[in-house]
Amino acid sequence: MFHYLDNAATTPVRPEAARAAVAAMTEGWGNPSSQYALGKQAADRVRGWRANLAGALGCEAGEVFFTSCGSESDNWAIFGALDLNRRVGKHIVTTAIEHAAVLEPVKALERQGYEVTYLQPDRWGNIDPAQAAAALRPDTALVSMMLVNNELGAVLPVKETARAIKAAGCPALLHCDAVQGFLKVPFTPRELGVDLLSVSGHKLHAPKGVGALYVRKGVRLPPLIRGGGQEGGYRSGTEATGQIAAFAAAARLGAASLNEDIAHMTELKAYAVQRLAQEVPEAEVLTRGGAPHILPISLPGYKSEVVVRFLSDRGVYLSSGSACHRGKPSHVFAALKLPKPVLDGALRVSFSYDTSKEDVDALIEGLKAAKEQLFTTLS
Numbered sequence: 001m002f003h004y005l006d007n008a009a010t011t012p013v014r015p016e017a018a019r020a021a022v023a024a025m026t027e028g029w030g031n032p033s034s035q036y037a038l039g040k041q042a043a044d045r046v047r048g049w050r051a052n053l054a055g056a057l058g059c060e061a062g063e064v065f066f067t068s069c070g071s072e073s074d075n076w077a078i079f080g081a082l083d084l085n086r087r088v089g090k091h092i093v094t095t096a097i098e099h100a101a102v103l104e105p106v107k108a109l110e111r112q113g114y115e116v117t118y119l120q121p122d123r124w125g126n127i128d129p130a131q132a133a134a135a136l137r138p139d140t141a142l143v144s145m146m147l148v149n150n151e152l153g154a155v156l157p158v159k160e161t162a163r164a165i166k167a168a169g170c171p172a173l174l175h176c177d178a179v180q181g182f183l184k185v186p187f188t189p190r191e192l193g194v195d196l197l198s199v200s201g202h203k204l205h206a207p208k209g210v211g212a213l214y215v216r217k218g219v220r221l222p223p224l225i226r227g228g229g230q231e232g233g234y235r236s237g238t239e240a241t242g243q244i245a246a247f248a249a250a251a252r253l254g255a256a257s258l259n260e261d262i263a264h265m266t267e268l269k270a271y272a273v274q275r276l277a278q279e280v281p282e283a284e285v286l287t288r289g290g291a292p293h294i295l296p297i298s299l300p301g302y303k304s305e306v307v308v309r310f311l312s313d314r315g316v317y318l319s320s321g322s323a324c325h326r327g328k329p330s331h332v333f334a335a336l337k338l339p340k341p342v343l344d345g346a347l348r349v350s351f352s353y354d355t356s357k358e359d360v361d362a363l364i365e366g367l368k369a370a371k372e373q374l375f376t377t378l379s
Contacts, residue, residue: 002315003362007203008150008180008294008350009319014205016253017246021207024245032239033228046239049248053212056255057199058188065213065231066244067224070179070200071101073213074144076235077196078105080221081142081173082114088171089139095119095127095146095156097332102144102177119145121335124287125154132157133164140172147181147192151332151348152296153289155185162193173219179203179211183254184262184293189214196221201243205352206250210243254353261353265292268351268360275364283367284342286333295349296333299367300341301376307347310374311366318363319348 004012024045030038032046047061054061067073082092094106096118110116117135119127132145143165145156158176165172175196181187182199189197197214201207215221215234227236254261269288272295276283286296299307304320311318333346349363 002317003359005316005318005349005351005355005359005363007352007355008348010202010208011205011352012354013207013246014250014253017206017250020249021242021246025242028241032241033230042241046241046244049244052248052252056183056251057197057214059190059214060217062232063189063214063217065215065234066239066247067211067213067235068209068240069211070099070177070198070203071211072224073198073200073211074099074101074175074177075105076213076221076224077175077198078102078109078142078144080224081175081196082109083222084220085141085171085173088141089137090114091137091140092116093119093132093135093140093143093145093172095121096335097121097125097127097149097152097154098144098146099150099177099179102146103331106144121154123336125149125152125289125332125336127154127156129157129160129164132161133168136165136168136170136172138170140170142175143172144175144177146177146179147187148178148185148291148294149289149332150180151294151330152287152336153291153294154287155181155290158192158194166193180291180294183251183258184265184291186258186262189216195219201247201250204250204254206247207243210240210247212247257353262292264353265351265355268355268357269293269295271357272349272360272363275360276367279364280367280371282371286336286338286342286346293351295351297347297349298338298342298345299347299370300339300345302345302370302374304345304347306374307345307367307370310370311363314362314366314369316359316362316366318350320346 030042032043051061054064173195176194177198179200183204195216201210225236284298308320
């Protein structure tokens with residue numbers, strides 16, 4: 001028996017999604033590009049799955065293009081948008097707390113001569129919309145802003161930024177990494193005002209290895225992969241029908257229970273905050289955020305990597321907020337300029353529709369035991 005509280009990292013595959021994948025691989029396994037009946041049946045299924053995902057996103061099926069993951073979608077959006085807007089200029093606006101799938105491509109572009117403005121969060125992880133508006137320039141070709149931060153749960157001002165771009169007459173395209181926002185907070189791409197939007201399957205109970213990019217009608221990105229002309233010629237390669245079928249099933253079911261799931265996760269988050277205050281008063285809630293499924297906390301004075309291993313031995317799984325790459329703290333938590341003991345002890349708890357209060361109770365008991373049995377650091 002274990003207690004899984006790391007749903008922002010990945011989610012267990014829903015049984016319905018797994019069954020959809022198996023059916024696609026064992027019953028409808030034809031190549032969608034083949035012209036005989038088996039292939040045409042597979043192509044019809046892909047069209048249906050695309051419509052399912054588009055329905056969950058609230059957009060047209062022709063605006064949805066399947067990819068292998070959220071990172072691929074982010075990279076395609078960034079490089080494609082800048083190629084499309086290459087005559088506009090070489091200025092990019094993004095935030096200091098984006099996922100690495102956005103920051104690493106942007107840093108690579110910076111080394112190639114692009115100028116990048118990194119919007120800084122406040123102590124709670126919020127980005128001021130006025131800061132985004134002030135960063136816009138006539139040569140701004142791209143703005144990339146995530147919808148929900150993957151470590152803080154902060155909801156960023158994407159809609160307000162879209163309005164600022166329009167009000168300024170700025171030619172920039174607006175990309176949104178909505179991997180942590182899709183089926184966690186209500187939105188449609190049109191409501192947000194974005195041109196490009198990335199989502200991923202394994203964050204919403206579909207398998208790993210599938211994602212999608214929303215491309216607003218009228219935006220003509222250059223092809224990501226050239227070849228057989230699949231995905232409208234944008235991303236060639238035989239469709240991964242099993243993963244796509246599962247993604248569509250998980251998205252359809254998640255959209256149908258969205259309000260119920262949000263209410264459940266919101267209640268669990270409040271319950272966790274209450275139990276922490278009662279049982280582990282030394283623990284700090286770093287920010288409540290706006291998303292219902294992410295709760296960043298810290299056990300100051302205790303190394304988060306050690307706490308994660310300690311909890312894992314007790315069957316409680318969550319993430320280390322400060323853990324790193326080669327010993328460096330998370331760039332997201334570092335951007336909040338937290339005191340070192342708080343930064344060192346940062347942890348991320350994340351919920352889903354199938355998380356229970358028993359899971360939260362196990363976390364609380366585990367943190368109490370960690371506090372009693374582990375040594376504090378000298379930092």
